[in-house]
Amino acid sequence: MADESACVVPQFCAKRTLVLGCGNLLFGDDGFGPAVIEYLEGNYLIPEDVCVMDVGTGVRNLLFTLALDPTLPQKIVIVDAVDRGMRPGEIFELPVENLPPEKTDDFSLHQVPSSNLARDLVDAGIEVHVVVCQIDAIPQSVKPGLSRALMDAVPRMCSLIVSRFFNQD
Amino acid sequence: MTKTLVIQPVSRIEGHAKVTIQLDEAGNVQDTRVNVIELRGFEKFCVGRPVEEMPRIVTRICGVCPWSHHLASSKACDAVFGVEPPPTGRKLRELCNSVAYMEEHILHFFILAGADFVMGPDADPATRNIIGIIGKYPDVATRVVKVRHMCAKMLEVLAGKAIHPDASVPGGFSKPLLAPERDQLRKMADECLELAKFAIDFAKKNIFPQYLDVVKSLGVIETGFLGTVKDDGALDLYDGKLRLMSKDGTFADFPYDKYTDYISEHIEPWSYLKFPYDKRAGKFSMELDSPNGIYRTNTLARINVCDFIDTPLAQAELEEFRNNFGRPAQLTLLYHWARLIELLYNAENAIRLLDDPKITNFETRRKVEPRAAHGIGCVEAPRGTLIHDYTTDANGILTDVNLIVGTTHNNAPINMSVKQAAKAVIKDGRYDQGILNRVEMAIRAYDPCLSCATHKFDGTLAVRIDIYNHDGRLIDSMAN
Numbered sequence: 001m002a003d004e005s006a007c008v009v010p011q012f013c014a015k016r017t018l019v020l021g022c023g024n025l026l027f028g029d030d031g032f033g034p035a036v037i038e039y040l041e042g043n044y045l046i047p048e049d050v051c052v053m054d055v056g057t058g059v060r061n062l063l064f065t066l067a068l069d070p071t072l073p074q075k076i077v078i079v080d081a082v083d084r085g086m087r088p089g090e091i092f093e094l095p096v097e098n099l100p101p102e103k104t105d106d107f108s109l110h111q112v113p114s115s116n117l118a119r120d121l122v123d124a125g126i127e128v129h130v131v132v133c134q135i136d137a138i139p140q141s142v143k144p145g146l147s148r149a150l151m152d153a154v155p156r157m158c159s160l161i162v163s164r165f166f167n168q169d
Numbered sequence: 170m171t172k173t174l175v176i177q178p179v180s181r182i183e184g185h186a187k188v189t190i191q192l193d194e195a196g197n198v199q200d201t202r203v204n205v206i207e208l209r210g211f212e213k214f215c216v217g218r219p220v221e222e223m224p225r226i227v228t229r230i231c232g233v234c235p236w237s238h239h240l241a242s243s244k245a246c247d248a249v250f251g252v253e254p255p256p257t258g259r260k261l262r263e264l265c266n267s268v269a270y271m272e273e274h275i276l277h278f279f280i281l282a283g284a285d286f287v288m289g290p291d292a293d294p295a296t297r298n299i300i301g302i303i304g305k306y307p308d309v310a311t312r313v314v315k316v317r318h319m320c321a322k323m324l325e326v327l328a329g330k331a332i333h334p335d336a337s338v339p340g341g342f343s344k345p346l347l348a349p350e351r352d353q354l355r356k357m358a359d360e361c362l363e364l365a366k367f368a369i370d371f372a373k374k375n376i377f378p379q380y381l382d383v384v385k386s387l388g389v390i391e392t393g394f395l396g397t398v399k400d401d402g403a404l405d406l407y408d409g410k411l412r413l414m415s416k417d418g419t420f421a422d423f424p425y426d427k428y429t430d431y432i433s434e435h436i437e438p439w440s441y442l443k444f445p446y447d448k449r450a451g452k453f454s455m456e457l458d459s460p461n462g463i464y465r466t467n468t469l470a471r472i473n474v475c476d477f478i479d480t481p482l483a484q485a486e487l488e489e490f491r492n493n494f495g496r497p498a499q500l501t502l503l504y505h506w507a508r509l510i511e512l513l514y515n516a517e518n519a520i521r522l523l524d525d526p527k528i529t530n531f532e533t534r535r536k537v538e539p540r541a542a543h544g545i546g547c548v549e550a551p552r553g554t555l556i557h558d559y560t561t562d563a564n565g566i567l568t569d570v571n572l573i574v575g576t577t578h579n580n581a582p583i584n585m586s587v588k589q590a591a592k593a594v595i596k597d598g599r600y601d602q603g604i605l606n607r608v609e610m611a612i613r614a615y616d617p618c619l620s621c622a623t624h625k626f627d628g629t630l631a632v633r634i635d636i637y638n639h640d641g642r643l644i645d646s647m648a649n
Contacts, residue, residue, distance in 0.1 A: 141210025
């Protein structure tokens with residue numbers, strides 16, 4: 001019984017590549033990650049060995065599960081929105097070792113001190129990429145909807161993800 | 170000189186909060202406040218939307234406990250539409266609730282709060298976390314992770330996806346459970362039960378006895394309790410009547426749609442979050458020596474208010490618990506013990522539901538029609554009683570929305586427990602990392618979901634302690 005059950009893991013634990021769209025779509029440009037996932041699912045054929053997920057604000061919980069999982073994916077792509085003072089809509093990659101403090105919190109399960117799960121995943125041999133988009137604004141109260149600059153960036157981010165991370169050996 | 174210690178935010182709980190400890194001239198605690206910031210604008214955002222969208226929207230409030238919001242919202246929609254889900258739809262909802270509970274309680278006990286006990290409250294913060302637990306008890310950690318995988322998988326099978334569920338709908342549940350799926354889940358539920366039995370046994374042998382002195386002293390306050398019970402008084406986490414128990418153990422039962430007859434909300438100028446209290450008390454007071462109207466929710470509250478648990482293993486644990494601590498048990502850190510009893514109950518309840526032949530029936534939802542109505546949905550979320558209150562016009566469009574989340578109910582008790590803990594462990598201006606962590610432990614016992622009760626996007630570090638003098642000048646700063 002135990003052996004049979006041990007083979008049963010959630011879908012996201014059984015794929016070679018994970019693309020995780022992070023952020024809260026209730027708060028303006030913070031919903032960029034989920035918007036990218038929605039666009040990918042609606043406009044691209046997702047390869048069999050790839051799982052794309054809108055993880056909303058639950059990424060820490062999921063990364064914790066992954067970090068301690070015996071069957072690790074080979075590659076994790078984290079799609080998010082950040083404020084690094086660049087031009088709104090600009091897309092760039094953040095080195096895992098150089099994540100800004102607010103994103104370090106996001107990737108640290110429930111703010112576990114000194115434990116950055118994104119780095120733990122790298123240490124475990126997983127290729128982790130954090131691809132982000134510069135926000136225009138995140139409202140202080142609930143207000144869904146991306147700014148024009150980020151709406152325009154969604155297809156560009158999808159194109160980048162597909163060309164860089166899909167169908168890669 | 171007056172000092173102010175600021176612990177911001179509290180590490181290892183969901184979301185951000187700021188703990189301010191005011192010291193007097195002798196260096197003893199004069200006052201404490203736990204500040205949180207509310208989720209602004211959500212109710213307003215919902216007004217004007219079709220009510221049937223709510224069960225899907227509310228899962229976006231927070232990624233930590235989406236199932237509780239999903240189900241409370243579905244029940245509020247049922248009430249607005251005036252429908253009762255078919256028995257199978259109700260059972261599937263309750264099954265999802267039990268599985269989500271297991272995932273949450275395992276996370277909290279072993280990962281969030283458990284580290285305080287497993288590694289010790291005075292341990293180096295670098296090891297006082299899941300990484301430390303893995304190093305100390307690798308077999309336990311492996312087992313925990315495996316069962317959490319199973320819970321995620323079970324929710325995926327039941328609802329189609331593990332994150333942001335949308336399977337529960339007004340009038341029932343959208344996805345029937347197939348017999349082969351039921352068989353698959355049943356095996357996993359057995360393993361969940363084995364872990365639940367192991368967890369409470371492990372804790373009773375290795376953790377609780379070692380820290381009984383801490384349990385008996387840290388964050389201890391005397392309050393009433395709020396929870397949900399079945400008509401016969403049995404523990405229930407999905408549906409039933411609310412029971413509001415006074416600190417002397419007497420109680421009043423009432424339907425959850427009458428909550429405003431029993432619960433009022435107090436406002437403090439220094440907090441964005443409201444302070445619900447027992448209306449019958451007449452007034453609100455958080456004075457440690459003479460609290461008034463204060464009640465608690467979450468695990469300990471539920472274990473206190475129920476007359477019994479209708480699953481055998483959890484009932485045996487409840488009897489042992491009451492033999493040790495009485496009813497109602499007031500020691501704040503007993504929330505952890507109560508959490509493990511609930512873990513056991515949910516594993517047994519999941520098996521009971523999966524063994525019910527009706528669980529695979531295909532009639533899982535009823536048709537709904539919009540109408541002008543007022544509907545209230547209530548479930549016991551892992552973090553406390555969760556109330557969704559909706560009003561619609563004749564077209565089913567929301568005209569009013571009110572949410573009371575579990576952590577909000579516990580706002581006053583959390584503040585009181587922090588004050589009690591701070592007074593007990595900070596003496597004559599002496600404090601260190603271990604002492605401050607004990608203050609945090611008092612908060613963590615409540616398993617507060619501050620992302621849910623609140624939202625804050627400034628991304629500050631895990632814990633920062635600033636010390637100010639009476640002039641408001643920063644004279645010391647600590648961080649972990």
